[in-house]
Amino acid sequence: MSSGRKKGPGKAYRKGLSLIEAVQRFSDDTEAERWFVQRRWPHGITCPYCNGTRITPKKSTRKTPSYRCNPCKRDFTVKTDTIMHDSKLPLSTWALAYYLVSTHLKGVSSMKMYRDLNVTQKTAWHLAHRIRETWDDQTVLDSPVEVDETYIGGKEKNKHASQKPKKLRGTTGKQAVIGMKSRAGQIKAKPIAGTDRYTLWHEIEQNIEKGSTLYTDDHGAYRGLDMSDYEHKVVNHSAKQYVDGMAHTNGIESFWAMLKRGYHGTYHKMSEQHLHRYVTEFAGRHNIRSLDTIEQMDILASRIEGKRLPYKELTAK
DSSP states (O other): OOOOTTOSGGGTTSOOOOHHHHHHHHSSHHHHHHHHHHHHOTTOOOOTTTOOOOEEEOOOOSSSOEEEETTTOOEEETTTTBTTTTOOSOHHHHHHHHHHHHHOTTOOOHHHHHHHHTSOHHHHHHHHHHHHGGGOOOOOBOSSEEEEEEEESOOGGGSOGGGSOSSOOTTTTOEEEEEEEETTSOEEEEEOSOOSHHHHHHHHHHHBOTTOEEEEOSOGGGTTGGGTTSEEEEOOGGGTOOOBTTBOOHHHHHHHHHHHHHIIIIISOOOTTTHHHHHHHHHHHHHTTTSOHHHHHHHHHTTOBTOOOOHHHHHOO
16 A cells, blocks of 8 residues: 555545644643744744834733834734734634634534634624635646636525516526636636636636646637637537546536535525635635645634734625
8 A cells, every 4th residue: 555645545644633632732822822923923923013023022911912012112912913803712712713614624604613612603704704814825726727617606496586587597696606726736716707708718817827738618718728828628518528538627526516515515605795705715725635634724824914804894795
């Protein structure tokens, strides 16, 4: 049997972190604060206001330790100017929330999170959306890349008669989402305004290296890609062709299946207003799925800076 790290069936090579281990490690706020500090400032604490490095810990009775920047004379904590900014939740609660979202492949609902973390459902919902901001990955994908689109939303036939459109179509009332999966394993996905040629080509050009080989289905909007900056291979789904040598979109379609299982089985609804965060969460979790659990949590905790998401902004229409 191969001992290679990436050969384990079902990612068996990964080192998990049990719930008991997570609680033991992060139940103490001091340990949780130390972990967040190390993730945010791996090379030493710097001031979030002036980037000063002459920092003095302050004596305080507050749950979250604070620091004084000697150059600019301002105080701050590890929460300052992060997704945790102005949060009154203990750092131990934040750390355990990271554990929950990292270990649930199909996502974790705010209903479960509020029970597990002993917070209100409103707080859990806000907490989950703030953590989703850390899943974002700006990596440009390398060749070869599978490209496909899908639709997310409820079934129009299940709506009340007063809410149904006069003409029902398969995609009516649903949101288009584009997905791009590098054969190396990385995925990028996001909601889009439509599946027309301009929109799809724009996303491809923004997220995939020029000169890459692209694998798509026979959707007409992809025609002509082989005459642009890409090599284009097509599988003709309309003719029941799903694999043609190396040409197929099975990888990205597997991702769609996971996303939709999360939609139907965990969240039951993803509003158009917040869909981009859910999609980014599933793509981000996929991209670090080969790492040990604590490594996944480390990556998320290292991306907290500069990503505030106040409740009023989250709920604004």
